[in-house]
Amino acid sequence: MTETAIHEELQNIIEKSVDQSVDRAFKKYGKISRRPRFSLRGLISLLVLLALIGTGVYVYQRSQASDAVAPVEDHDLTLENNGIFGFTVADFEEPILGEATRQRLLIVEEQEVYVNTTITDTGLFHWGVFNKQQALTIHGTGQYTIDLTQITADDISLNEDTYELTIRIPHAVLYKTIFDPSKTEIGDAQNGWLAFGSIKLDAEQQKEFEVTAEQELKTRLSEKECLEEADRFAKLSAYETYQPIVKTISPAYKVIIEFQ
Structure with missing residues (x-):
């Protein structure tokens, strides 16, 4: 077969x-x-x-x-050239720049500092033997801010590949110096051999002393290390301010803070 x-x-x-x-x-x-x-x-x-x-x-x-792409609620997505739904930088500019109308100055940090100084009473005829000198430690607070009105549309950029929104902010500046006389520490006195008793300031001398003390505190608060610390807090404060705003538009994007 x-x-x-x-x-x-x-x-x-x-x-x-x-x-x-x-x-x-x-x-x-x-x-x-x-x-x-x-x-x-x-x-x-x-x-x-x-x-x-x-x-x-x-x-x-x-x-x-x-x-299928799920749109964000209450937001019209823009169809990009590559055929994928996404966001443009214009979607974020208005709410970010609009924050300056709500709070122009953003307080980023308050630093407490102290300065060692002295006050002198020249005494009779301004002779050294009558001089009275008192060592003091003065305390105060510096308030640092950034001006949100200085942020423009050119300071906002979007990276669609990494989903990052970069905002460039101004550096922190010392906005206010506050002298606290209640924290003043009195040190040792150094008097001339004909000077007796402690220094007593009248109203005018006390006012002059407070102005001088505030200026010394301001000089200390304007030093490089204080400004660098304020800048670190400026980045953090700006992030905490703008990240919730960006999240309401698109939870996918993360805010990156840089300096102008």
Whole structure:
């Protein structure tokens, strides 16, 4: 027997076996007037067709899901040239620049400092033997701010690849110096050999002393290390101010603070 004849014989045997199984099923669960003839080749073709249809539906659903972009509530997204929905820098400029109308000056830090100084009473005829000198430690507070009105649209930039919004702010400046006389510490007195008693200031001398003390505190607060510390707090304060504003527009973007 040839190979073709053997193949046809095996196929007939398999088809006959399938038909017998179907006949037994119908005898057991009920007869029908007409029974279609099943073949193994038809059954395999049907299974392959169903598999192809299922694969096509899955691929289509996956492609639809990947293209879907959920818009941010109450915000119109802009369709970029690359076909992906995203934001432009203009979407952020108005609310960021508008913050200056709510609070022009942003207080970023209050530093407490002290300065060692002395006051002198020259005494009679301004002779050294009558001089009285008192060592003092004065205390005060410096208030540092940044001016939000100095931030313009040119100070705002957007990186769509890293989802970062950069805002460039001015450096912190010393806005106010406050002298606290209640914290003044009195040190040792150094008097001339003909000077007796402690220094007593009248109202005018006390006023002059407070002006001098405030100026010495201001000089201390304007030193490089104090301004550098104020700048560190300026970045932090600016971030805490602008990050919530940016988040209301797009939670995906992070604020980066730099100096102008």
